[in-house]
Amino acid sequence: MEEYFSIIPEELNEKTGLNGRQIEERILKNKSNQLDTQSAGKTTKEIILKNCMTLFNFLNIMLFITVISIGSFRNSFFMVSILVNTSMGIFQEIKAKKTIEKLSVLKQNQVTVLREGKEVTIKKEEIVLDDLLFLAKGMQVPVDVCALSQGLFVDESMITGESELVEKMRGDTIYSGSLVMQGKIKSIVTQVGEETYIAKLTKEAKSFKPMRSKIQIAIDRILRVIAIGIIPIALLVLLNQFVLSAMDLSLVESRKLAIIGSTTAISSLIPEGLVLLTSVALAAGVIKLSKIKVLAQSLPAIETLARVDVLCLDKTGTITEGKMSVEEVVYYHNTKEEVDATIAFLLKQDTESNMSTEALKKVFHEDTSYRFKKENYVPFSSESKSQAIEINGQGTFVLGAFDLIVNNIETSIKLEIESALKAGYRILAFAHTPSSILDNQVPKDGQIIALILIKDKAKSDAKQILTYFKEQGIKVKIISGDHPDTVAGIARDVGIKGKAISSKEIPDSKNELREIVEETSIFGRITPDQKRDLVQALQENGHTVAMVGDGINDILALKKSDCGITFGIASEAVKSVTHFILLEGNFSVLPQVVREGRKVINNINRVAGMNILRVIYVLTLILLLTFSRQLFPIESINLALVSSLAIGVPCALLILENDDQKIKDDFFRRIKTYVIPAGVTIGLTIMVMYMITYYAPIYSKFVGNIEVQLYVDFVVDATLIIGLTQFYLLYLLCRPLTVYRIKILFFSLALFFISYFIPVVNEFFGLSPVHSFRFFVPVVLSIVLLTIISRIVRDRTQWKSPTILLLTFFLFTAVAGIGLYLQQLHKDTVVTTTYWGKIPEAFDPLTEPIVDPEKKAVLQPLTDKLEVGASQTVSISYEGEELAKLEILPNVSMFDKQGIERKLNLPMVEGNPAETLHPGVYVKAEASNVSLHGWVIVDAKDVPTEVKKQLIE
Template sequence: MPGEEGLFTEGVTQGLSAAEVAERIAGGRTNDVPSRVSRGSWEIVRANVFTRINAIFGVLAVIIFSTGYLLDGLFAGLIVANSVVGIVQELRAKRTLDRLVIVGQVRPTVRRDGVSREVPPGELVVDDVVEVGAGDQIVVDGEVLAAEALEVDESLLTGESDPVVKHPGEEVMSGSFVVAGSGAYRATKVGRESYAVRLAEEAGQFTLVDSELRRGIDKILKVVTYVLVPAGALSIYNQLSGSQALPDALRGMVAALVPMVPEGLILLTSVAFAVGVVRLGGRQCLVNELPAIEGLARVDVVCADKTGTLTENAMRLAEVRPLGEPDVAPETVLAALAAADPRPNASLLAIAEASPPAPGWTAGSVTPFSSARKWSGASFGEHGDWVLGAPDVLLDAGSAERAEAERIGARGLRVLLLGRAGPAAGAPGGVTPVALVVLEQKIRDDARETLDYFAEQGVAVKVISGDNAVSVGAVARTLGLPGADTPVDARTLPEDPGQLAGELEGAAVFGRVTPAQKRAMVAALQSRGHTVAMTGDGVNDVLALKDADVGVAMGAGSPATRSVAQIVLLDNAFATLPYVVGEGRRVIGNIERVASLFLTKTVYSVLLALIVGVPGLIGYDAVPYPFLPRHVTIVGWFTIGLPAFVLSLAPNNDRARGGFVGRVLRTAVPAGIVIGAASFTAYVLVHSGATDQVQASTTALITVMALALWVLGVVARPYTWWKAGLVAAMVLISGLMFVVPLSRRLFLLDPGNGAYTLTALACAAAGIVLIELSRWIAGGLRRDRPAAAANFDGGR
């Protein structure tokens, strides 16, 4: 590596020996920080087996088995099914995540036995010598041993936005990252002793992506829990205090309690997320935090960096255009500058590849490139001081050379200025222009298609780049981005957050944006109620990625960028984002569907328990509960369980929207009340004139099945061929349950009385009318609400 000998001392160059590393490993002095993504296999098994719902069902199953009616304990199969399905899907997701984490892992460079090599972060040991350069993350705490203009950003840990210049002997902390320069540090604290790990554990500095779906389900389950306690207690009292035999009373009690529990909702939510992880893993997309899949589906603004996102990260030197008649060949100076930087960026790499070596040019001091400065430079003794950077930063506004650079940049090319620098502390001083360096960037083949997709979906795209605004605008124009004709130079933007938000709403392309401005832009958009995704690959994107609702990093990006992002596109394909959005929409839309099914069952079960139980409390004869446990089991199978599992994994391109809990309850509560009332009406009409409890139960069951299947049909809308087939199959199977002699005998069904069956169908027909009427009224109320209320509920 050029300039390496001048940077490292002999002790630093050697690093630890193999024997010293082995000694520290044996002593447990390693960086044993657990993965933040994947939990262990035993934890997965335990989390899926030892659940509150399994415990409830286990107790109820023991009660039923004690009565000797084994078929009434069929619901116990849900314990096995829930556990097995959850374990299998989570293990699949774990394998996918573990494989992708290894591929996308930040691998620090250490020196051992005088040789530099990359190692997994878990293999670092105390006293390891770690080399760093621009874009690298500080993975463990340490002491700086060597530094060449080393600047470290500690804002993710301390909140201070300005980079800190580090000198030998000073401390660096894990969780910070290098923004400029290069150096080496000795690991002093590893594993759980390091600063970032302690901060994460004690102060919660690093938080999970916010998930409306997760919060909504938690809220629903909390409400259900509060309702279950009195309804369950009433059912127990009613069934055990009546004149029934104890086994029959216990069966009625269990039949009342089992359907109140939305047993599959949490399972199917976990399965939907896990399947999403596996599907995206097949596209080389690493999801560091599962709710990020949901978050990206809710995004309405995407802030995209130009370099590495819309364009390829690699560049090619297209032209070196001398300005006047320089006394030294610009190509020679460029080669010397490229050789002087120990960690060259993409521009210097392209220059080095096209430039011949420059013998005799030895750099005395080097100022590496940083996104905040927009230039780099070096002093070459008798050859003078030279700078390479943005023409609009190094030159005055009225200069002819700057105007020429703007003209070239308008074609979408990157233009740098090579100039002689005058003496000045911490700045290039007066710059004498020598040449314009023109670099070409290839636009990604998939960029236009991806931007078109977001435009169709109503997602605004803001191109935010550190490059010249005119050049960025030219690239965006090529891709057909609306608003690309009027690019904005970020140096003219106001600092006031409110005014900045207004500027961002009205423009789409911004150039010369500093890292701090990118962060401020994300915050300004969020202040206007937008859900913001930030994509990037460079160290200048780290702060904005951290603050965005969803941070998306390219796999070839800097280690610091990948470490703070929730989603990493390991194949660097910008076109993968629509698939991530699609997975998020599938998860959100399908869980909303199945949540409506499960909660409808909970509502009508609680209502039935109250209707049956209240008369017994006020002195009337207790009415036996209409159903046996085997009845509620088959209702759950064919109107909820099987169809919900299919619906939860099906394609769903509906745009994500807020108000998850409200929409679920608007479907489930009216439908549940109607089903409970209709089924009890049919039960009472038959029970009052029948001597056979089986016929009364069968009549109520027909009503429940018919209405529950209708709700399934409502939830499955809009229909596709497979949805229509799914509903038809459930209707057919449910009908056969009442026709096939074996199933009638096993499930104690007797639909032989035609009058009773007509009563059930009449009650079901009335219930269907009421369900559709409630949906029509609810839809009309939503349409009549003010715009602000509609927006609060997600705009639909």
């Protein structure tokens, strides 16, 4: 006892509590409970850091710096996308956080303390050290306290992990975070703020992980694989670009092209939109739910509720109005006046009112003519479903569930009970026994002296709501502490049929329980532990279980469920273990919550794979390029248009669709069946197109007799192939099509095509208007190949189907025909159009022209004076006819590719053009401002093959 009294300061009066001066002193000494002002979840700083400080962002920043350092500002545009994605993610999470905080204010419970002799209601953060704090049933203890009286039962599972009730005696410590399950006492605050046990425990819980949804886990797995693989793949890219490629890296421009190709490939391996899509969609869901006064206490809870396939309901206050009214009192053996007075005296001892006792207090009023003396009292318990009082000289009176408070019921009373149960009444019995209460154990050898019939009507919209859930394939289970027949009567009123079973019929065997819980929908007289066990059995059967309840007796089941739901009027202890709080207590909004969750997750499932597609086709292209010694053919800025219009726009619009169909766990199936085949198909198609340009002049045109390489046309076709194949994939992912999806697909496709005819867009993204349908053939072949692969992956037996066999025949026939055409085109090019003359490695461009061995092609300087840094115009002639003029900048290491294209549309190609056999003009300048070497290739139909062969050799 000395330890108990030592915690009470000498200046503190236990009967009056702290005074104003003492409170002020403690506030000045930072002895107030300021920890509670911190909002739950991540702080704003943590949200910003979480979105910014990622491996992928660090890689993107490094790539951005690299591209900027070589002056390729246009190819740094990918960083804009990163900044937008990161900013949107931060904005939506902070907005959702503020929404949750705003609604959380509505669900916060205040506490009662004794100050200056008065009971005062204050906010939890206003508690100070040594405050005298009242603890009552339903509270979550906000600070560490010491009990000043006995009779309190708490659940310390949040601290110990054990869900057993612990009785607290006078002088016992009660830690913050404990849930008061029974009793009411006065206590003294011993620790506040950062010094409370739960605060210290939270700091030490480094391994704590917040609730995560299935879609987040799936996306995290994908990101983990990419994060592990991106470093070795990046090294492979660098090896290909700088070691294995056929480029002459002694030239500055060659090195620039290699760097641009490397940054494009590596940055394209980062799916920056994947995490954004999920976090923004979930945050938007939280914000929408807030508009109907539903507080989602975590973002992943939305997905969990959307996946629910079993809904467990507590009857009272959920499907019923929760407005108990005493309809009738039936008396036996004793007089009405005596029974009423005794019940009123018993209720007077009950300081933990619930709906039943509140209804009783309206009927049974204290009669001062009866002078009772209390000897012992046992408060109401969810376990025993009763309360009892022992009165001096009169024995013990018990009020509670008729079938639990006495061992034997008279036959005549049984008949009346059965009749009342069929009518849907909740029945309380009042019994008397001469036995005494020993060790808080209520004797059950009494005799019923009165029955109290209580009515709680079903909500008018309950049947409609439960019908919705059944139509959505969600099983509904009613689990109540009331008598099974009472529960069954209410269940029938709301459209749930079936036999009700009681706690006595619940088997101890887990296997048997798993069978019963599947077959039965109505459970009565269920204890809190049994509610939890029923939920667990459903989970073990593979169900995702939601539990709706608002009572202390529902806490264990709410905690165990995948998704706990309660009402705004519930106690703080109940709210602390749930995921959703219906702030206005309106059960009818629950279908809307489910629909919103389904909408979010269905849309994420549908379009998230599109953000992985680029990773797959770029990876395919990287692996294929390793064996070809070629540079990465597309620049980052070229892919930006495709990513924006063929992925970003349609995905952003599709994520808004109202799709509330039952969720199917097909995220990985969609990726395996559609996304991976599409990515491999795109990568393979682009690689084949790239190699064909070195084999046949399909991207060439003649200027006079000179053939010009059309690099921009190749890029246009490549982006069209990627974009159109992506739209086909989007079509596959959107099936079955709805009017909304069709509109989005057509709108996005039209926007994608129109962008190629807008000069500003073309110039920015390095493209040109579509003036050829070369892309059409590879697009069709890609779509056919994707269709074949996806169908076979989805169902291996599909390869035998007539459709697949027909498509396969078409594909092979088309490829064979195209191959023959390209082979003939290649032969024609080699035989009829290729001739070249080598320019000496050093010459004076002011004095001597350069001619080919046959003296037909001439490279003639036109300027009179050559200055360092000045341009020089050179004339290209063939057989006396001037074909073109070329502007040379002698002080640069190599001609700017884009510059040459702009002036003459004559691209610069590295390496010996005799190897490519493509006609055109190829010039290479060395660092010296007066030396030049390279090749001129002109039309040479009249040159014999033997001469060409000799020249090439």
